[in-house]
Amino acid sequence: MSARDLRSARDLREWTVAQVRSAMTTAMRTDPNALDALAESNVGTLDPYSQSFLRTGRMLTLATSAALTTVLTPHRYGRDPRDRLVCLACGIDRCRTVRTISDVLTAYALHAHPVDRPEAWRRADAWYAETAGRPVMLAIEPFDEGFVARPAAPPPEAPDNVLVIDRNNGVLTLWPAYDTDTLASQYHHYKRGTL
Template sequence: MRPAAWTHHQVHQRVHAAMTAAMRADAHAIEGVLGQDDRLDPYSRRFAVDARRLVLACTAALTCVMAAHRPGDDPHGREICRGCGTPDCRTLHGVSDVLAAYAVRPAAVDRAEAWRRAELHFAAGSGPVPLVVEEFPDGFAVRRALDIGDDPSPLLVVDRETGALSRWPLVPFDVLVREYKRYREGR
């Protein structure tokens, strides 16, 4: 049995992945391409055109379910699902199983997404920041293109699987790659 917080986190990651994929899709481009294609029957065409909106609606509904079935503690300090009052939430396990069966997983972060996340982090609302992005197997090392000399952790690593951000000191690239791998493995 997995703790309620772990199950909630897994469902959240999968729902967020589906929502992000739908939000990135261009509904007008899809409709434009499908409107010119006579190979699809009208029902399939309509479904494809509406798919983005349907996915967004379903993920929003699942977000409401997750808000009700979130982890908390019982009066004795044991972790439970707040919606069910039990340590093992059947609702979230069911949602998790369905999403896993249909291969809904968090999408790997690509270079463009790593750049976007790093720019938001470094800019902190002040506008665009020139960046240098270096890719490695577990993620992306990002630093400002213009040297900020007094920053003790000038490197930002964007995790390829989760998109999580972590700050690192300026070290040779091969050392960063090795140390980040150890960091991810919990060593």
């Protein structure tokens, strides 16, 4: 398998895991009482199956996401005893399990982003608080592939840097404090291995 194919296989796994996490995060943020109230307020207008789904859909999504996470966890890429890059669960270079789950998620048009602006702020806030040892005021700027977290007063530990939070997987990387357009371009090349 070429380095490009391996990157594609890893990217597919990363995307698949991100979609499962996104579904789980969305379900966790949903208020079950609001769903129950919605089901109650629509008695007589909704069929029994739709009402039942409103009441159980959140837990079903959480359970399904947890089950898929359990399946995907061992299906990651690493080196086998012969130093080949393979799926560590399958022992092959293109994991059929990841491909199948990805195909199902794509078929049902699941293209949610696991990281939104509040989640980007939460992750950046935690990183800066740990790095600086205190809370740091942040501005969060979105771009296509992520978010830039700019500290109002950069901590001495990262004086000329900003944090980039990946929109699809939540990974944090430290970058020079370029303007957002330059960062977006640089990050695009970095993600594709062309930087």
